[in-house]
Amino acid sequence: MGDHQSDFRNLPYGAQAADDTNEPDARAARRDRAVRAAVAQGVVGPDEPIAGLLDVTGIRASAAALHAAFDAVTAPGTPVLHAFAVKATPLVPVLRLLAEAGLGAEVASPGELALATAAGIPPERIVLDSPAKTPAEIREALRLGVALNADNPQELERLDAILDGATPSSPVGVRVNPQVGGGSIGALSTATPTSKFGVALRDPGARDWVLNAYAARPWLTRLHAHSGSQGMPLELLAEGLGVLHGLAEEINEAAGRKQIDTLDIGGGLPVNFQSDADDPSHAAYAALLRKTVPGLFDGRYGLVTEFGRSVLAKHGTVLARVEYTKSAGARPIAVTHAGVQVATRTVYNPESWPLRIAAYDAEGRPRTGDTVVQDVAGPACFAGDLLATGQHMPRLHPGDWAAALDTGAYYFAHHYAYNSLPRPAVHGWVETPAGPGGEDAEAAVRFATVRPAQTVAEIVAEGGAAHLDSLTTLGGATGPA
Numbered sequence: 001m002g003d004h005q006s007d008f009r010n011l012p013y014g015a016q017a018a019d020d021t022n023e024p025d026a027r028a029a030r031r032d033r034a035v036r037a038a039v040a041q042g043v044v045g046p047d048e049p050i051a052g053l054l055d056v057t058g059i060r061a062s063a064a065a066l067h068a069a070f071d072a073v074t075a076p077g078t079p080v081l082h083a084f085a086v087k088a089t090p091l092v093p094v095l096r097l098l099a100e101a102g103l104g105a106e107v108a109s110p111g112e113l114a115l116a117t118a119a120g121i122p123p124e125r126i127v128l129d130s131p132a133k134t135p136a137e138i139r140e141a142l143r144l145g146v147a148l149n150a151d152n153p154q155e156l157e158r159l160d161a162i163l164d165g166a167t168p169s170s171p172v173g174v175r176v177n178p179q180v181g182g183g184s185i186g187a188l189s190t191a192t193p194t195s196k197f198g199v200a201l202r203d204p205g206a207r208d209w210v211l212n213a214y215a216a217r218p219w220l221t222r223l224h225a226h227s228g229s230q231g232m233p234l235e236l237l238a239e240g241l242g243v244l245h246g247l248a249e250e251i252n253e254a255a256g257r258k259q260i261d262t263l264d265i266g267g268g269l270p271v272n273f274q275s276d277a278d279d280p281s282h283a284a285y286a287a288l289l290r291k292t293v294p295g296l297f298d299g300r301y302g303l304v305t306e307f308g309r310s311v312l313a314k315h316g317t318v319l320a321r322v323e324y325t326k327s328a329g330a331r332p333i334a335v336t337h338a339g340v341q342v343a344t345r346t347v348y349n350p351e352s353w354p355l356r357i358a359a360y361d362a363e364g365r366p367r368t369g370d371t372v373v374q375d376v377a378g379p380a381c382f383a384g385d386l387l388a389t390g391q392h393m394p395r396l397h398p399g400d401w402a403a404a405l406d407t408g409a410y411y412f413a414h415h416y417a418y419n420s421l422p423r424p425a426v427h428g429w430v431e432t433p434a435g436p437g438g439e440d441a442e443a444a445v446r447f448a449t450v451r452p453a454q455t456v457a458e459i460v461a462e463g464g465a466a467h468l469d470s471l472t473t474l475g476g477a478t479g480p481a
């Protein structure tokens with residue numbers, strides 16, 4: 001075992017007994033109570049017409065389920081670090097919650113590293129990936145003791161130059177692209193023959209280059225692959241990790257010692273946007289990996305995982321007020337406050353990213369009856385700004401609430417500033433046990449601010465207000481004096 005491995009061994013975390021917290025029905029019922037409470041408590045309203053809501057209980061349960069899934073398949077004592085991919089939900093209180101649940105962080109920019117650090121995640125639980133690390137970013141990672149994975153030969157040479165013969169104080173690996181193929185969403189498939197990430201292993205000479213790179217650098221102790229995300233069949237992800245494991249064995253064989261002590265198997269477990277079920281679950285994925293690449297789990301390698309969407313997506317809801325309803329070409333349309341600014345991928349690429357929209361009345365109670373085929377539109381000024389097209393759902397009315405489900409990752413935390421629409425507030429919520437006096441259900445839901453809504457003043461400041469006259473006073477005027 002290398003020195004670095006023990007750093008994250010036996011991390012304490014609040015392991016929870018298996019319960020039904022994340023069963024689909026329990027999850028949906030909890031969400032319904034939270035929506036009702038958000039309206040009743042004024043967390044949302046006419047002047048706060050959109051917010052992101054996070055199910056804290058559900059997040060905790062998913063973190064525990066992730067630990068349990070890998071505990072069930074790894075040899076006892078195997079160090080496993082679950083480094084949450086910060087890009088999925090870059091919100092400090094969320095990272096803090098996950099840290100408390102025993103997770104670390106996978107970061108890919110100075111901003112993400114700063115978020116993880118602000119959340120109190122210690123350097124030994126952080127992994128830096130990124131295909132474009134600057135010398136300053138590399139130096140900072142080494143200074144902090146943050147692990148990093150070099151993306152390409154030039155980056156490794158850059159590392160050599162920075163180290164100048166010294167041994168890095170961080171675990172360092174190389175990212176490889178097993179080139180096993182892509183899934184149904186090209187933009188999220190990172191193991192195609194021409195993906196921009198990692199060393200393309202099947203290219204002529206690439207495998208030899210990797211072997212030589214490790215032989216020349218005894219301090220390279222990790223190997224990394226992340227083969228894709230949404231739209232990737234699990235079998236293909238597993239095949240990529242089989243390639244990763246085989247390469248590690250070959251490197252260690254050549255070295256005559258266990259040079260690679262840790263395999264970073266990436267994230268990428270897809271999310272089911274069709275129902276409230278975790279399907280596939282972390283447990284199912286871990287079991288599949290155990291079956292197809294048993295060598296990952298025999299205890300000879302420490303493991304790092306980098307799951308993002310599969311940990312957070314199901315626990316987020318965008319709640320948006322229906323401002324108006326209308327009809328065009330006989331199609332009912334509900335105009336809401338959620339559109340491209342919070343659901344960018346869905347709006348621009350609806351076939352790949354369909355969202356379920358749930359309907360609630362003005363009091364936040366689930367709407368029933370009078371099902372129609374309607375469009376749910378956003379507030380932005382272009383025709384394609386639609387959360388859902390032709391969705392069969394209860395007819396929405398002005399003052400109702402439309403909820404975009406499964407949006408806890410890559411949605412409301414990924415604001416797109418079209419039309420200068422403000423970043424919505426994000427609130428986390430838990431249910432407190434009903435008091436002996438029989439408190440009502442709404443009062444039993446407690447909310448906490450994760451991030452306040454962006455103000456109009458902030459929008460103006462970010463729009464360069466401090467540089468009001470920078471262009472008019474720059475010179476070069478050619479008009480009449």
Ligand SMILES: *Cc1c(COP(=O)(O)O)cnc(C)c1O
Nearest residue numbers: 085226229267268306307308309
């Ligand atoms: C995006 C990314 C992840 C997380 O992917 P998910 O699909 O959210 O699990 C993990 N590792 C790397 C290198 C990534 O780029």
